[in-house]
Amino acid sequence: MAGEPRYAGFMLHTDDDVALALVPLKAGAMVRIVTPDGARELEVKEDIPLYHKFAMRDLAEGISVIKGGEAIGVTSAPVGCGMHLHIQNLKSMRYGVS
Numbered sequence: 001m002a003g004e005p006r007y008a009g010f011m012l013h014t015d016d017d018v019a020l021a022l023v024p025l026k027a028g029a030m031v032r033i034v035t036p037d038g039a040r041e042l043e044v045k046e047d048i049p050l051y052h053k054f055a056m057r058d059l060a061e062g063i064s065v066i067k068g069g070e071a072i073g074v075t076s077a078p079v080g081c082g083m084h085l086h087i088q089n090l091k092s093m094r095y096g097v098s
Contacts, residue, residue, distance in 0.1 A: 009033040011040075011056065012068040018053040018085055025054070045082035053085040065090060 008031035009019035019033045025048040033040045033056070040056070048054045053067065059079040064071040077089040 007032050007034040007039070009054065011035040013066070015066065016068065017056060017059060017066045018072075019056050021048045021050055021052050021054060024048065024050045042082050045080055046084050048084050053090075055079045055081050055083050055085050057081050059085075 008023050008025055008029075009021055011019045011033055014035055014037045019035075025031060025044045027044055027046045029044045030041055031044055033042065042056065044054070058081050059065065059075050061075050061078050063075055065073050065075060065085065071093055073090045073092045073094075075089055076091050079085055079089050083089075
């Protein structure tokens with residue numbers, strides 16, 4: 001449709017766990033994500049604010065989350081594919097989590 005973005009999200013590396021929302025995303029929407037190896041599609045499971053992270057695969061509690069090829073934090077709760085990844089379920093490496 002005219003006026004809609006070609007891609008709704010962006011992954012820095014093919015093996016990243018997360019993508020960045022390029023537009024606000026609504027729960028239930030099927031969106032295209034640009035990746036280094038081509039486009040991927042996924043269903044958004046909950047509203048994602050502009051420029052926030054969302055999971056590109058199911059993530060168990062207590063695992064390192066990869067963005068840009070590097071660990072950015074550890075999940076503090078399970079996060080399903082297409083769900084918002086933020087302070088409610090991610091402990092940042094920036095604050096000493098290892």
